[in-house]
Amino acid sequence: MTLAPSLFTAARMAVIALGLLLSVSDAACAQEPTQYRTIRDISYRDGTGLDDYAQSQCRLDLYVPEGKNDFATVIWFHGGGLTSGKREIPKRLMNQGLAIAAVSYRLSPHVTVSDCIDDAAAATAWVTKHIADYGGSDKKIIVSGHSAGGYLTAMIGLDKHWLQPYGVDPDTFAGLAPFSTQAITHFTARKEQGIGDKQPVIDKFAPLFHVRKDAPPILLLTGDREMEMLGRYEENAYFWRMLTLVGHLDVTLYEFDGYDHGGMADPGFPLLVKFVKRVTK
Numbered sequence: 322m323t324l325a326p327s328l329f330t331a332a333r334m335a336v337i338a339l340g341l342l343l344s345v346s347d348a349a350c351a352q353e354p355t356q357y358r359t360i361r362d363i364s365y366r367d368g369t370g371l372d373d374y375a376q377s378q379c380r381l382d383l384y385v386p387e388g389k390n391d392f393a394t395v396i397w398f399h400g401g402g403l404t405s406g407k408r409e410i411p412k413r414l415m416n417q418g419l420a421i422a423a424v425s426y427r428l429s430p431h432v433t434v435s436d437c438i439d440d441a442a443a444a445t446a447w448v449t450k451h452i453a454d455y456g457g458s459d460k461k462i463i464v465s466g467h468s469a470g471g472y473l474t475a476m477i478g479l480d481k482h483w484l485q486p487y488g489v490d491p492d493t494f495a496g497l498a499p500f501s502t503q504a505i506t507h508f509t510a511r512k513e514q515g516i517g518d519k520q521p522v523i524d525k526f527a528p529l530f531h532v533r534k535d536a537p538p539i540l541l542l543t544g545d546r547e548m549e550m551l552g553r554y555e556e557n558a559y560f561w562r563m564l565t566l567v568g569h570l571d572v573t574l575y576e577f578d579g580y581d582h583g584g585m586a587d588p589g590f591p592l593l594v595k596f597v598k599r600v601t602k
Contacts, residue, residue, distance in 0.1 A: 356387045358385060359410070365424075365443055365447035365448075366379045378425050382408060385455045386456075393420070393462075394419065394420040394422060394463070395421050396462065397410070397414070397422065398471075398474060399466065400468030400470050401469055402509055403472070404509060408425040411586075417597075419597060420455065422452075424444040429513075438483055441476070441477050445464060445489065446484060446488070446489045458601075463495050463593075468503075469507070469509075471501055472503045472507050474498070475560075478537065479491070492537060495600045496538040496539065497537055498539070498540040498542070499528075501553055501582055502541070502560075503528075503556065504527065504528050504557055504560035505556055506523060519551065521552075529559065532564050532567050537600075538572070540575075541572065543577070544576070545576065545578050545579055545581065549582050550582040557574055575589075
């Protein structure tokens, strides 16, 4: 278990991450190149009772290595405050021997935050149940995302009731890796209740409310505490602390000194790749 590094150590994280990325790339070049294909616009809901908005939003793109079996899959949720954004396959995760499922979900104010989380659960369940059809392992699922995507990751990974209707237990996931997640109740959920974004709340819509020792391995990444959105670093530090206090044995927190909320994802991807390899080996 590791608490956030000191500011001196954190300042070195970008250099470490770059070195790690280069070493991973060099290793990949030394091996027979793997071919990848992308299957786009897959509906992860069966279409029953869906309106036009849900039909268009409840979709994912799947990027998979060809000719490989038993590979790991990163399910990636985009950011945007649960009100904006679109799915994308992160370039820094490509050509790493992994599958990537890039997910779209319905957005507020068209729907409630509950619907956003339910879409994340439905998409994750679809990938878990179908990745073997593409050669992947349903025992090597890592759920991840940036900002609002990190929030969705933490909610469905810690609060089991979201995935229960889809017949999936989040404890079967190899890991959770939320980037700059909201650990208290998401500000969009607070807005639905008429609460301002600077009024902290911890209720059932807060990942902190659901800390438990038997959750999968967790990697927490944030930007510089002085440059992050509101108190995002401090939320994650408290999230880390409470997870360790309840007895979780595999949770790590890193702070990227010099990186703001939007920029911290870039140096985070090499650490995500390293995390995936560790928890799926």
